[in-house]
Amino acid sequence: DYHIQGMTIDTILQLVRLVLDNQYFVYNYKFYKQTQGGASGSLLTIPLVYIYLFYWQHDLLSNLINNNELFLRYRDEAFITWNRSEDELRSILTMAYTEFSQPIWNITEIGSTIHFRDIKISNDNGVLQTSVYHECMYHEPVLPPSLDLLQLPIQRNVWSWLRKSILKAIRYCSTEYSFKNELIHISIILRIHDFSDETFTQGHEEVIEDFGVTIRDEIACVPTYDTMRRHLFAYDKYRQIKAIKATQPPGPQQEIILQLPYPSNWDKTVIDNFEQEINHILKENFENHSQIKQLKIRILQTQENPFPIVHFLIKKRPDVNYLTLPDETKPKPYMY
Known part of the structure; x- marks a missing residue:
């Protein structure tokens, strides 16, 4: 008798089955009915995949948590840390796969340095470090990174692109050394697109000014870059809280x-x-x-x-x- 937005669970399951049993497509001038899986990107398929992965990852999570490992998942992409042999990892994944009729994930990369979407993750003598990942083509970095397609083109709005790039560098780079390297990378992109060094300097200084970077903290002396990261993370948290409040009904006026x-x-x-x-x-x-x-x-x-x-x-x-x-x-x- 439990209802979700006015519908019973039985009704929801019947509607899901109705969609999955009636999927059709045209290929090479022929009409086909899909008998397994669902259309990629469908408004129904995406939440079903998340539910599928949620139940699949339980046993794997228990194993990782018991060994103080990390498990991160963004939609259908996952990242885990593993400090034992590669054979043991593949064995655990194989056991997890046997519980379901279809494969869940393909292992794309195993190593001490990998990339997860547009972030580079490395294990440096037991210390997890992160930085911005750039796709490479012909041994040269692609400019800009693949996920920068979500940003405004640099020629249309250089200030928006520059600010987003610097803020992403602060969020992603866990060390000041990798952050400085990313700033060099950003300045090179600007030069390639015929922007002056003054453009980079002005954009960089505005970010520093906005987040109130100071060399001496109220409690103890901390590096400037660490202070800037703390301020930016606090700002991100504030924006998240503000976005949540915006979705809530307003109180009495x-x-x-x-x-x-x-x-x-x-x-x-x-x-x-x-x-x-x-x-x-x-x-x-x-x-x-x-x-x-x-x-x-x-x-x-x-x-x-x-x-x-x-x-x-x-x-x-x-x-x-x-x-x-x-x-x-x-x-x-x-x-x-």
């Missing part, structure tokens, strides 16, 4: 009602525009304030003003005797 005097020739349209402008200024200046950002100002239209508008706009000096009168004899202010 506090409303402030103001009864303000205004000229008699103002109609409802003018008042509404003025109200929108005030709320826009409030939102623009206090967007990150936890309480004020929830405020909303509403101006009520009244039939007549208690005072002439000129009474508020002209600076007047009170009589001296008014200032010296006892409190009980002073005229009461107008209340409305």
Whole structure:
């Protein structure tokens, strides 16, 4: 009887089976029905693969955790650390494969240095180090890396490309040495595309300024690069939290009602525009304030003003005797 978004589990399984049993494609002018697997990239196939891998990786994870190893998976690509023989690793993977009718992964690379997507991972005498990985062609690095296709082309927006490249270098490079090498690589790309060294220098300095790099930390003296990485990771965490909050329903909005005097020739349209402008200024200046950002100002239209508008706009000096009168004899202010 359990429901997921209004549907029973049995209904969901029937719909999945309906799709898997009715997959067709055309090849070489012939019409075929697919009897195993699913279409690559299908909106249904992708989550099914993730579910499949989730249950498959349980036994493998237990073995790795018991030996203090790492297991990382991004969609259908995985990375693991292994400090025993290669034969033992292949034996464990073979045993895991026997539980399912179809193969899960192909082993693409085993070694002390490998790449996982666009990150290079190496085991340096027991220390795991990372840096940016670049595809190579004819023994020369491809410029830019394959995953940089997701970025704006360098010729269209060099500042966006440069900033993303430097930030990626900070995130990926675990040592200052590899980071400096990546900066050299970025500067070479700029020169190839006829950009000056000043472009690189300015972009680099802006990143340093944005993340407040200082040589001396509040607690202890730390290397500048380590400080920059800590600041960037903190910024990434802040963005993740902000993105999560953006998906959550907004809380109750506090409303402030103001009864303000205004000229008699103002109609409802003018008042509404003025109200929108005030709320826009409030939102623009206090967007990150936890309480004020929830405020909303509403101006009520009244039939007549208690005072002439000129009474508020002209600076007047009170009589001296008014200032010296006892409190009980002073005229009461107008209340409305």
